Amino acid sequence: MTSHETGAAGKPPSPRVLRLAVAGSALLMVGAGLVFFYASHQAQARRAANAGHETLITIRDHACEPNDLSVPAGPNSFRIVNQSQRAVEWEILDGVLVIEERENIAPGLSQVINATLQPGRYAITCGLLSNPRGSLTVTPTAASEAAAKARPALTAFIGPLSEYRVYLASQSSALVRAGQALKDAIQAGDLQQAQAAYGAARVIYQRIAPASQRLAELDNRINARADYFEQREQDPAFAGLHRIEYSLFQQRTTEGLTPVADALLADLGELKTQLLAQSIAPQQFTEAVVRSLRNLAQIRSSGEEERYSHLDLQGFAANLEGVRKVIDLLRPLLARTGSQPLAAVDSAMTQFEQHLQALRGAEGYMPYDQVPQAQKQQIAADADALANAIAAIDQALGLADQ
Amino acid sequence: MNKTRLALLLTLAPLLANAAVDPLTLVQPVSDYKIYVTEKVDQLVSDTEQFTNAVKKGDLARAKALYATTRVNYEAVEPIAELFSDLDAAIDSRVDDHEKGVEADDFTGFHRLEYALFDKNTTDGQGPIADKLIADVKDLQGRIATLTFPPEKVVGGAAALLEEVAATKVSGEEDRYSHTDLYDFQGNIDGAQKIFELFRTHLESQDKAFVAKVDKNFATVNTLLAKYKTKDGGFQSYDKVAERDRKAMVGPVNTLAEDLSTLRGKLGLN
Numbered sequence: 001m002t003s004h005e006t007g008a009a010g011k012p013p014s015p016r017v018l019r020l021a022v023a024g025s026a027l028l029m030v031g032a033g034l035v036f037f038y039a040s041h042q043a044q045a046r047r048a049a050n051a052g053h054e055t056l057i058t059i060r061d062h063a064c065e066p067n068d069l070s071v072p073a074g075p076n077s078f079r080i081v082n083q084s085q086r087a088v089e090w091e092i093l094d095g096v097l098v099i100e101e102r103e104n105i106a107p108g109l110s111q112v113i114n115a116t117l118q119p120g121r122y123a124i125t126c127g128l129l130s131n132p133r134g135s136l137t138v139t140p141t142a143a144s145e146a147a148a149k150a151r152p153a154l155t156a157f158i159g160p161l162s163e164y165r166v167y168l169a170s171q172s173s174a175l176v177r178a179g180q181a182l183k184d185a186i187q188a189g190d191l192q193q194a195q196a197a198y199g200a201a202r203v204i205y206q207r208i209a210p211a212s213q214r215l216a217e218l219d220n221r222i223n224a225r226a227d228y229f230e231q232r233e234q235d236p237a238f239a240g241l242h243r244i245e246y247s248l249f250q251q252r253t254t255e256g257l258t259p260v261a262d263a264l265l266a267d268l269g270e271l272k273t274q275l276l277a278q279s280i281a282p283q284q285f286t287e288a289v290v291r292s293l294r295n296l297a298q299i300r301s302s303g304e305e306e307r308y309s310h311l312d313l314q315g316f317a318a319n320l321e322g323v324r325k326v327i328d329l330l331r332p333l334l335a336r337t338g339s340q341p342l343a344a345v346d347s348a349m350t351q352f353e354q355h356l357q358a359l360r361g362a363e364g365y366m367p368y369d370q371v372p373q374a375q376k377q378q379i380a381a382d383a384d385a386l387a388n389a390i391a392a393i394d395q396a397l398g399l400a401d402q
Numbered sequence: 403m404n405k406t407r408l409a410l411l412l413t414l415a416p417l418l419a420n421a422a423v424d425p426l427t428l429v430q431p432v433s434d435y436k437i438y439v440t441e442k443v444d445q446l447v448s449d450t451e452q453f454t455n456a457v458k459k460g461d462l463a464r465a466k467a468l469y470a471t472t473r474v475n476y477e478a479v480e481p482i483a484e485l486f487s488d489l490d491a492a493i494d495s496r497v498d499d500h501e502k503g504v505e506a507d508d509f510t511g512f513h514r515l516e517y518a519l520f521d522k523n524t525t526d527g528q529g530p531i532a533d534k535l536i537a538d539v540k541d542l543q544g545r546i547a548t549l550t551f552p553p554e555k556v557v558g559g560a561a562a563l564l565e566e567v568a569a570t571k572v573s574g575e576e577d578r579y580s581h582t583d584l585y586d587f588q589g590n591i592d593g594a595q596k597i598f599e600l601f602r603t604h605l606e607s608q609d610k611a612f613v614a615k616v617d618k619n620f621a622t623v624n625t626l627l628a629k630y631k632t633k634d635g636g637f638q639s640y641d642k643v644a645e646r647d648r649k650a651m652v653g654p655v656n657t658l659a660e661d662l663s664t665l666r667g668k669l670g671l672n
Contacts, residue, residue, distance in 0.1 A: 154425040155671065158432055159550040165433035166440075279426060329550060 064126035067134040081110040088127040157282040160329035172272035175204040179268040183261035186254045206318035210288035249308035293387035301380035303368045313365035341396040345389040352382035431600035439479045446475035450539045454532035470582035477589030481559025520579035554671040560597040563590045564659035584637035619658045
């Protein structure tokens with residue numbers, strides 16, 4: 001994986017390297033899913049080449065090296081090398097809000113994270129949730145100040161951002177009700193009902209996932225996968241929706257889930273409170289959506305998220321609904337700056353939607369473990385294309401990193 | 403502390419002449435206002451359902467009793483409801499708005515029903531008007547749900563509500579058949595006060611004396627209205643309010659409207 005990045009960013013390859021690459025490509029063809037990895041890494045290499053300052057961070061089993069960072073404001077890239085034993089995440093936090101993150105960095109591999117940072121002090125989550133937080137100090141530069149001045153009138157964003165907050169209010173209320181229904185079914189010991197309630201709750205969660213995932217700790221309590229816990233499924237700290245999913249779909253029981261459902265319901269109530277209390281800047285609005293789509297393309301398209309229930313397609317469709325909400329809210333602003341980027345986003349949304357619809361039968365979406373590999377790759381490509389199109393909107397609105 | 407927002411504010415401050423308010427901090431009150439409007443419109447829909455059902459069943463007494471309390475939810479959210487001019491005409495136009503008067507085909511909505519119920523004392527033939535009213539109100543509900551509220555309309559709405567009371571409604575023109583005007587006034591004043599409350603923190607941070615003055619003027623107007631409250635929680639008939647007492651309301655309502663007309667400027671939304 002790293003060799004692609006080097007090749008793409010470096011000098012033109014020699015014929016010998018080319019022959020090796022051909023052989024390498026043949027090998028790549030063997031492994032399903034690697035085509036989209038290739039595409040995403042090309043994109044990563046491009047982003048790395050565009051970014052200014054690069055910082056190398058090594059994740060060890062129990063901390064990062066270095067754990068305290070200082071970088072200039074503006075475009076930054078962070079090369080995260082995972083020397084720990086498992087797939088982990090690395091995040092930049094502003095208070096409880098996620099500014100930038102990369103999930104599921106595989107052991108022994110590296111990922112480049114690009115972030116345009118405003119001056120200030122941030123915290124870093126590094127690997128396991130129990131690891132100590134790192135710190136990041138971002139110092140101001142003349143360029144960062146100038147970039148801030150180039151933004152469009154902020155008043156233009158009050159309407160769209162207000163409307164999104166209303167959307168978060170109604171969806172998070174619905175999510176609390178869904179959490180209650182899930183708890184009721186679990187308490188009644190009704191497995192079938194509980195499985196259905198799980199699916200319903202996931203759909204609502206996925207609509208607002210980009211906003212929820214900015215709330216790092218709370219979101220982890222609600223949505224963390226087993227991998228993030230020392231003893232995985234057996235870890236007593238493993239909780240939230242996926243813990244419930246594990247019991248309902250893998251173990252096929254509601255037994256022992258009542259306390260988990262209770263805690264989840266409390267966390268969903270807290271989620272509503274925090275979503276309504278958070279302030280989203282215009283730039284973060286689209287960034288959160290782009291990040292969520294990249295995550296879908298690079299990680300979740302494998303089916304890792306709903307590994308016990310295989311309800312991934314429902315989640316992807318709900319993600320798309322949430323994206324559509326954001327785009328529709330920005331539509332009036334975009335229409336002012338020219339229709340080109342907007343048309344590209346609309347066509348990317350339509351394409352993604354059509355491919356998802358094609359996997360829908362009379363009984364709803366296909367279980368994801370039955371979706372052919374080629375279609376999974378298509379979903380990843382669609383999500384990535386949509387993320388690219390939305391990133392271009394950032395530029396049209398003057399919100400871009402560059 | 404949100405660093406991004408702070409950084410933006412610090413760098414943009416010199417560019418935003420006359421605006422001491424960080425625009426992004428207006429997101430919360432503007433969205434809270436939409437939530438308020440949504441709740442009011444939900445109530446309007448369910449109340450209108452009961453009101454129009456009474457009309458269609460020919461229950462004259464019940465229809466009359468429900469008329470004022472049903473409308474009041476419309477009056478409270480008028481700054482937004484009236485953004486949809488076609489629906490505003492269909493739901494809330496007065497007979498004067500129609501060239502052909504009461505018999506005009508397009509004279510529909512609350513005041514057309516008011517005319518039948520209170521002036522003609524009948525529900526006869528009102529079924530189609532009732533059906534159209536509930537359909538229009540539901541249409542309004544749907545449109546509000548998808549509307550991005552323009553912040554300047556929200557903030558400007560407080561003054562607009564009261565200006566109309568002082569300028570025309572105080573004459574009793576709005577509910578000329580039922581004389582339930584005082585319900586409408588209360589709805590308008592509550593709607594204006596809600597907007598003021600939502601931006602209170604912003605306004606207090608720049609002009610405490612202004613906020614105190616507005617508070618006092620709202621109290622004055624509310625006290626004036628309270629004089630006409632009845633024991634059942636309603637209001638007395640407006641035709642029983644003497645001309646002199648009607649005129650006495652104009653001054654305080656106008657003062658309040660003038661105060662509130664400065665909100666847009668104070669919040670950087672001009």
